[in-house]
Amino acid sequence: xxxxQVTDIFQSYGGRPILERxxxxxxxxxxxxIVGASGCGKSTFLRLLLDQERPTRxxxxxxxxxxxxxxxxxxGIVFQxxxxxxxxxxxxxxVAAEGLSxxxxxxxxxxxxxxRARADAALERIxxxxxxxxxxxxxxxxxxxxxxIAQALAAKPRILLLDEPFGALDPGTREQMHEFLKDLRTETxxxxxxxxxDLPEAFKLGDRVLVFDKxxxxxxxxxxxxxxxxYDFDARNGGIPFQLQHETPAVTGPDVAGVHKIQGVx
Amino acid sequence: MRWINRMPxxxxxxxxxxxxxxxxxxxxxxxxxARLAENPQDRVLPSPxxxxxxxxxxxxxxxxxxGEILFWGDTVSSLTLLGAGVGIAALIGLVFGLAIGLVPxxxxxxxxxxxxxxxxxxxxxxxxxxxxLGVGDTAKVALIAIGITPFLIxxxxxxxxxxxxxxxxxxxxxGASTLAISVSVALPQIMPRLISAVRLSLGPAWLxxxxxxxxxxDSGLGYRIFLVRRFLAMDVILTYVAWIxxxxxxxxxxxxxxxxWLFPWAEARA
Numbered sequence: 165x166x167x168x169q170v171t172d173i174f175q176s177y178g179g180r181p182i183l184e185r186x187x188x189x190x191x192x193x194x195x196x197x198i199v200g201a202s203g204c205g206k207s208t209f210l211r212l213l214l215d216q217e218r219p220t221r222x223x224x225x226x227x228x229x230x231x232x233x234x235x236x237x238x239x240g241i242v243f244q245x246x247x248x249x250x251x252x253x254x255x256x257x258x259v260a261a262e263g264l265s266x267x268x269x270x271x272x273x274x275x276x277x278x279x280r281a282r283a284d285a286a287l288e289r290i291x292x293x294x295x296x297x298x299x300x301x302x303x304x305x306x307x308x309x310x311x312x313i314a315q316a317l318a319a320k321p322r323i324l325l326l327d328e329p330f331g332a333l334d335p336g337t338r339e340q341m342h343e344f345l346k347d348l349r350t351e352t353x354x355x356x357x358x359x360x361x362d363l364p365e366a367f368k369l370g371d372r373v374l375v376f377d378k379x380x381x382x383x384x385x386x387x388x389x390x391x392x393x394x395y396d397f398d399a400r401n402g403g404i405p406f407q408l409q410h411e412t413p414a415v416t417g418p419d420v421a422g423v424h425k426i427q428g429v430x
Numbered sequence: 431m432r433w434i435n436r437m438p439x440x441x442x443x444x445x446x447x448x449x450x451x452x453x454x455x456x457x458x459x460x461x462x463x464a465r466l467a468e469n470p471q472d473r474v475l476p477s478p479x480x481x482x483x484x485x486x487x488x489x490x491x492x493x494x495x496x497g498e499i500l501f502w503g504d505t506v507s508s509l510t511l512l513g514a515g516v517g518i519a520a521l522i523g524l525v526f527g528l529a530i531g532l533v534p535x536x537x538x539x540x541x542x543x544x545x546x547x548x549x550x551x552x553x554x555x556x557x558x559x560x561x562x563l564g565v566g567d568t569a570k571v572a573l574i575a576i577g578i579t580p581f582l583i584x585x586x587x588x589x590x591x592x593x594x595x596x597x598x599x600x601x602x603x604x605g606a607s608t609l610a611i612s613v614s615v616a617l618p619q620i621m622p623r624l625i626s627a628v629r630l631s632l633g634p635a636w637l638x639x640x641x642x643x644x645x646x647x648d649s650g651l652g653y654r655i656f657l658v659r660r661f662l663a664m665d666v667i668l669t670y671v672a673w674i675x676x677x678x679x680x681x682x683x684x685x686x687x688x689x690x691w692l693f694p695w696a697e698a699r700a
Contacts, residue, residue, distance in 0.1 A: 214599070214603070216599055234602060235599055235602040235603045236602065236603065236605065237603065237604065237605040239603060240603050240604075241599060241600060241603050243596040243599075243600070245594075245596065246594035246596035246597055246600075247596060247597075247600055248600075249597065249600075249601075249615060249619075250619070250695055250696075251618045251619050251693070251695050251696070260601075260604060260614070261604050263614070264601055264604040264605055264606035264610050264611075264614060264615075265604065265605030265606065265610070266610065267607065267609060267610065268609065268610060268613050268614065269601075269606055269607075269609070269610030269613050269614025269615065270610075270613075270614050299694070299695040300695075301695060315600075315604075316600075316603070316604075319603065319604050319605065321603065
């Protein structure tokens, strides 16, 4: 069985279907990018993986175990905004990754000093050591997201979920963040699901790129049907859809037509 | 140039800011002088000189009977009651505001109840407090607390609900329990909101204090004002009113400074 197994998920809000028949298998250590038009359920899917919401039908298992009904330390998350705690200094934001799991949400005494030392080491690694004592509001958008990722990773989750993490950043900073994320992944080899609007980013970072779209479309009632996974590209193999590989294993090289189709979709 | 684009300079700002104060003072002086010219025994608008003399006498001369300076005794008595009432209200408001804002079960239980409770006019409850708690200090503290607690609960629960959902989810993915989120994520971020809510409720708190003191008391700033009213001692009343205004302003200013000093991160937040 795969590490993450999504079986025939439906999700609807107040009778409006958002997701239909979504099934997915992902191996441990895989980087899955998720793209699609606005409102096609990408973020909903991420919330289901996070266990922030329960699907109306279907189920998700991680490592063979069904999700428990609320977020926990096994899955870390980075949102586009509001991912770090504004009332904690940069260093204490990292310390919080250890402290929040304690009864009062904080560490005391020697344990705290040790956690602070570890946090300083982590900040040194991600190049934020010089702002350790400042509050996140004093940081640039890129630095805040770097902090948010480091904070999520400090809890050592098995799966990292990224919800448009670089959506609010300028192109240059975004480039830097790609390198940062790539390096981190080489170090940790963790499983990542990333929702993004940026196709090149999806292919650059991901091992696989999933496309969410509606397969049924009622022009008189656009919200009548939900979205599902319409394409599943192998980003490490020139962007060939896995479906195509299974059908015609002889095909090699970049599937330009397929990529163009997606660009038309988003 | 449009008026919305005309900026006063530094000196201009200071002058304009002082202008209303100067105008009120001049109007008062003129009115006082006119009345005193007609009747030197007039007590309704004492001259500024009389006011200063009265103020000096009030703050420095001990009472002939008790030997204490009543002015300072009244001040201590009133501030103690105000502090106790506002303190109790702030504590209850903080605990219930956080709980209602964070826990859906508690929200369902108390949100409607608090909304109804906050509609009860506190002064209408004052007789009940005097009957049940006696006419001592307890009833006055209770009136202040009852008067402003519903507002504090509603304001703080709304502020707690405004915390970005992302942060609460993030805290959960870092393993935080409900208690840990309350104490280490929500509470510190609500504290600056508590201080600004308390600043807003200080006006009503003074109102309730002075009303309670006026009805039944033997000391306090409000008690003194309503006592000397019988003798038409406008000089004393005006001094006390000015003093209450200064106190209220200083408390408000002090709380604002305290908030900025304790929670520097709250200022920079967009």
